[in-house]
Amino acid sequence: MPTRTQILLLALAGIFGIAAGVGSFTFAYAKGHSYLTDNPAACANCHIMNTQYEGWLKSSHRRAAVCNDCHTPKGAVNKYTTKASNGFWHSFGFTTGRFPEPIRIKPHNLEIAEQACRSCHSAIVGAIDAHPGERLLTCTHCHKSAGHM
Secondary structure, three states: OOOHHHHHHHHHHHHHHHHHHHHHHHHHHOOHHHHHOOOHHHHHHOHHHHHHHHHHHHOHHHHOOOHHHHHOOOOHHHHHHHHHHHHHHHHHHHHHOOOOOOOOOOHHHHHHHHHHHHHHOHHHHHHHHOOOOOOOOOHHHHOOOOOOO
């Protein structure tokens, strides 16, 4: 007769096995491997992002930047931490139907995009920010559809 500890360990192993199986299936079904790349088509795996992807295809930024250039921070750890967090919350929102229509960028992700704008366009931003005493404007204040038509 198995001991109480053995039963508990078997139950935990079963739960872990089921979670690993469901997670692996979901990762494969959702083309999870594509999110590890810089291919913008990965962002359109979820039909919710089709409008943004099509807008990027028509924008001038298509020749200069991919989604990750604007929507993830610099550095591999920061980039993939952000991608993992966004991926989880995007999946959660899509699965539960809890996302705004039209979708909107969250404040933290807007800060990341703002820093990307300022990095790529540093010469222009430097000239604008050089006016002392004026309120610092965000890039999206004037360029709301930059990157997405």
